[in-house]
Amino acid sequence: MTSALETLLRDIRACRVCADRLPHEPRPVVQAGSGARVLIIGQAPGSRVHASGKAWDDESGERLRDWTGLSREAFYDPNKVAHMPSGFCYPGKGSGGDLPPRPECAPLWHEALRRHLPRVRLSLLIGQYAQKRYLPKGFARNLTETVRRWQDAPESLFPLPHPAWRSRLWMAKNPWFEAEVLPELRGRIRLALN
DSSP states (O other), rough: OHHHHHHHHHHHTTOTTTTSSSOOOOOOOOBTTTOEEEEEEOOOOHHHHHOOOOOOSSSHHHHHHHHOOOOOOHHHHHHTTEEOOOSSSSOOOTEEEOOOOTTTHIIIIHHHHHHHHHHHOOEEESSHHHHHHSSSSSSSSSHHHHHHHHGSTTEEEEEEEESSSSHHHHHHHHHHHIIIIHHHHHHHHHHHHO
16 A cells, blocks of 8 residues: 555656756655654756756765764665755756756645654755755855854754855854864764654
8 A cells, every 4th residue: 555655746747847947857856754853955957966866866966964963874864864955957957056946846745755754853944045944034144154053943943054165265264163063963874863
């Protein structure tokens, strides 16, 4: 018998709502299990993730796993960690990197998916798109201020920068992130998974 969550995941993976606005065949990337305790809300899959169909299957994912302290096995266990990007498909390349997530995805799928994840205790908001959607309006002026104010975020939300290669430069300018934020993040993840 197919569960409601399995049906929803099948529907998300079959989505073609913005197919005519993508430079390639849609390949929505999502991971969820009803027992998930941590939800990672990112931006949109990159080209490597589009090719593999597996969330965070690139250098950004390696850095994110390092930040979280999660093993690869735990990170890809849908009954521990759910992955729900702001845009489920790779949006294509722009002049300064990947294009922004397609705007159709989050309003279409986020609430429905979150309703099927009743055990989530901690949601990681990776990058500006997730933060703008889930943090209170006017929470902070920019990404650095948003991440610096992680303690002021609603209890179950944890804002993080995107772990792209550029984050190394950002981390060098903001050493408090590695010294203060990452230990707290790892502790909250351990607590959420127990």
